[in-house]
Amino acid sequence: MKNLPNIITVFRAIGAIGLLFFGVESPIFWVIYFACGISDMLDGYLARKMNATSEFGAKIDTIADIIFVVVCIIKLLPILEIPNWLWIWVGVIAIIKIINIVSGFVVQKKFVTVHSIMNKITGFLLFAFPLTLSLIDLKYSAAVVCIFATFAAIQEGHFIRILKSGI
Numbered sequence: 276m277k278n279l280p281n282i283i284t285v286f287r288a289i290g291a292i293g294l295l296f297f298g299v300e301s302p303i304f305w306v307i308y309f310a311c312g313i314s315d316m317l318d319g320y321l322a323r324k325m326n327a328t329s330e331f332g333a334k335i336d337t338i339a340d341i342i343f344v345v346v347c348i349i350k351l352l353p354i355l356e357i358p359n360w361l362w363i364w365v366g367v368i369a370i371i372k373i374i375n376i377v378s379g380f381v382v383q384k385k386f387v388t389v390h391s392i393m394n395k396i397t398g399f400l401l402f403a404f405p406l407t408l409s410l411i412d413l414k415y416s417a418a419v420v421c422i423f424a425t426f427a428a429i430q431e432g433h434f435i436r437i438l439k440s441g442i
Contacts, residue, residue, distance in 0.1 A: 277327040294350060308347075315402070336390075394431060
């Protein structure tokens with residue numbers, strides 16, 4: 276039973292890869308998308324409730340998150356008209372995240388994952404973002420996501436540099 280959160284995480288990664296086989300207009304795409312998003316919130320909650328948190332679980336959670344985000348980028352970018360200022364902002368966030376990865380290796384001599392409240396909020400906003408596109412103009416909803424993602428990335432870098440133990 277203690278492996279349940281990790282099993283959910285692995286199924287999220289598999290589900291994310293499964294999204295590649297369905298068009299964005301397909302209802303099955305959105306069912307899988309929603310299941311992946313819910314599982315992302317559920318696995319960490321269950322791990323904490325069951326006292327089953329582990330460094331391994333945190334790492335596979337991060338890997339599953341990356342797979343989900345990359346697949347969503349592959350599937351959703353072709354259908355979105357993204358303004359140049361937004362590309363620049365996303366690029367800046369990506370640079371900060373890359374600096375954080377390098378800093379984690381330099382400061383802590385290992386791959387560091389930060390599961391802060393701000394990162395969780397950003398993850399939820401990223402998950403909700405495509406669901407809001409029919410209601411809110413992309414430039415407004417994307418700006419909100421980018422504000423939170425920028426703050427989360429800066430905070431993550433701060434945590435990596437000040438904390439010497441696992442995060």
